[in-house]
Amino acid sequence: MTDLVFFYGTLMSGFRRPGRQRLDPKLKAEGQGWINAALFDLGIYPAAVPAADSRVRGEVHRMTDPEAVLTELDEIEGHRPDEPDASLYTRVETSVTLDDGRLATAWVYFYNAPLGRAERIQSGDYRRHLHVK
Numbered sequence: 001m002t003d004l005v006f007f008y009g010t011l012m013s014g015f016r017r018p019g020r021q022r023l024d025p026k027l028k029a030e031g032q033g034w035i036n037a038a039l040f041d042l043g044i045y046p047a048a049v050p051a052a053d054s055r056v057r058g059e060v061h062r063m064t065d066p067e068a069v070l071t072e073l074d075e076i077e078g079h080r081p082d083e084p085d086a087s088l089y090t091r092v093e094t095s096v097t098l099d100d101g102r103l104a105t106a107w108v109y110f111y112n113a114p115l116g117r118a119e120r121i122q123s124g125d126y127r128r129h130l131h132v133k
Contacts, residue, residue, distance in 0.1 A: 003066045004106035005073065006035060006096050008058030009046040009126050019076045026069050027061040033098035034058070035108055039126065040118040046126045047111030047118065050094075057125040060096055060106055070107065077109045087112050 005027075010017040013029070035058070038051040048056045063069040070091070074081060078088030089109040096106045121129045 002105045006106040006108045030060040039121040
């Protein structure tokens with residue numbers, strides 16, 4: 001099991017997502033990178049779904065206490081480990097390419113509900129989409 005996690009939305013640094021501050025002492029920034037996925041704007045937060053033909057940009061963090069961090073993230077993301085089909089997001093170990101060229105495996109939360117009319121974020125970059133630095 002990996003001790004890395006990949007954030008691509010409101011859990012990234014600089015956003016004030018409730019619950020993130022409790023995780024900060026247990027996270028160490030490893031860098032930025034991308035995963036193979038498509039990104040959609042759901043209004044108050046984004047949704048990534050696996051896709052071979054596009055990329056989603058985000059941050060990689062090392063968890064100093066993976067069990068505690070993942071338990072908290074499961075709560076934030078609406079992931080039910082015992083009922084993945086009923087989860088808003090599913091947690092999956094996924095390949096990440098960091099900006100420095102390193103390859104790593106990190107936990108990623110993929111959206112697990114209908115996208116409806118959600119706008120696709122063509123850039124795959126939620127910060128850029130919101131014009132946030």
